[in-house]
Amino acid sequence: MTKKIIEVTDLTKEYKQLKAVDQLSFDVYDKEILGLLGPNGSGKSTTINCILSLLKYSSGSIKIFGEEMKPDSYEIKRKLGVIFQDVAVFQELTVYDNIDYFCGLYISEKKQRREYIKDAIELTGLEDYQKFYPRQLSGGLLRRLNIACGIAHKPKLIFLDEPTVAVDPQSRNNILEGIRKLRDGGATIVYTTHYMEEVEQLCDRIIIIDKGKIIASGTSDSLKELAKIEEKITVEIKGLSDEILKRIETFPNAAAAEYDGERLTVSYRSGSANIGDIIDFMRDNNLRYTKIYSERPTLNDVFLELTGKELRD
Ligand SMILES: Nc1ncnc2c1ncn2[C@@H]1O[C@H](COP(=O)(O)OP(=O)(O)OP(=O)(O)O)[C@@H](O)[C@H]1O
Ligand SMILES: [Mg+2]
Structure with a gap:
């Protein structure tokens, strides 16, 4: 059986009336990348800070390495x-000296x-910036420095709390790639984010939280089965009439059809x-569209199904 690296049992953290974390229980296994996915204010940082003993929690227990x-x-x-x-990071120190x-x-x-x-600099791709001061770095490079400082001592268990907020795509890819390498090097990773694409790309297992509670957990694929839709088809089309929309809604496999003036989205349960x-249908009714594409459900659809609201704000 895979070793448990973290065991969280019935963790609750209250701020006056607010339950920021509400009876959370979950385990993190050796060498996995676990994603904590939830909208702003759902309790991700509070959970991590409780696990780290930085915050006093109201009740529950936490074990790390047994x-x-x-x-x-x-x-x-x-x-x-x-x-x-x-x-x-320290503004007075260079990139190298901060990591040092x-x-x-x-x-x-x-x-x-x-x-x-040297390994940390390589992993975060900061080779060309070693003598720079933090104020000379772009947002993405600064985040990469922040990561280099946190992982240079080769920890066995790494927590990353929204490490890609407001970074450019190049830095984002560099960061995700670096995290994979850390895991391949033997570390266990806990990663929080509100970007569902990231947990889908990166994480072996995902815990979706909302209002301090776990609402679902599993692999990306197993979670998508909860969405109860199989496929989503989008048609970019202008001037679709209500009458046509009503006809599309009655397609045999269609679960729902929505139109916002630019895009028609049809969700299917099967087919x-x-x-x-x-x-x-478009051709038979002389309807001209610019694009049409099919997508699998996303974790946002899962979130929507379970909470009735969008993951993104
Ligand atoms: N020191 C505090 N005092 C009172 N309420 C707090 C405090 N810190 C956090 N909260 C509240 O607890 C809830 C959870 O906050 P938390 O920062 O854990 O969320 P998060 O999921 O990390 O959000 P984000 O994506 O914005 O980082 C929020 O409603 C927040 O307003
Ligand atoms: Mg947070």
């Missing part, structure tokens, strides 16, 4: 890497530290020739 995690669990803490949601500083908190031997810093049927 032992109870407490504020003074220094043996456990030495093996953790934490990348916080807000970038925390954080790595030096754990690794005192100079030669080994130099090796580790294998849906896109062909729509193309035939």
Whole structure:
């Protein structure tokens, strides 16, 4: 059986009347990338901060590496890497010296530290920026520095709290690639985000949370079965009449049809020739469209099905 690296049982954190985390229970297994996916304010950071013993929680228990995690669990803490949601680096130090500083908190031997810093710089693709100061870096590069500082000591368990907010696509890909490499190197990863595309690409297992509660968990594919739709077809078309929309709604396999003036979206519960049927219907009714495409349900559809609202704000 795979080893449990984190065990969270009935975790609850209250701020006055608000239950920011409400009876959460979940495990994280050795060398997996676990995604915590939830909208703003759903309790992702609070959960991580409780696991790290940075926040006092109201009730529940937390074990890391099989032992109870407490504020003074220094043996456990030495093996953790934490990348916080807000970038925390020294403005007075260069990229290299920032990484050296954080790595030096754990690794005192100079030669080994130099090796580790080199690995961290390579992993985050900061080779060309070693002498830069944080203020000289773009948002994406700064986030990459934040990550390099958090992982340079080669932790066994790494927490990344929304590490890609407001970064350019190149940095985003670099960050996701780096996280995969960390896992391949033997680390276990807990990754929080409100970007569903990221957890789909990156995570072995996903926990969807809303209002401090777990609403679903599993692999991306198993979660999508909860969406109860099989396929979504979008047609880019102008001036579709209500009468035509009503006819589309009655297609045998169609679950719902929506039109916003630009895009017609038809959701299907089943069927294998849906896109062909729509193309035939458009042609038979002389309806001219610019684009037509089919998509599998997304995690947003799952979220919508379970909560009645969108994952994105
Ligand atoms: N110190 C605090 N005092 C009172 N309420 C708080 C405090 N910190 C967080 N909260 C509330 O707890 C809830 C969960 O917040 P949390 O920061 O964990 O969410 P999140 O999922 O990390 O959101 P985001 O995506 O915005 O980072 C929110 O409603 C937030 O307003
Ligand atoms: Mg947060």
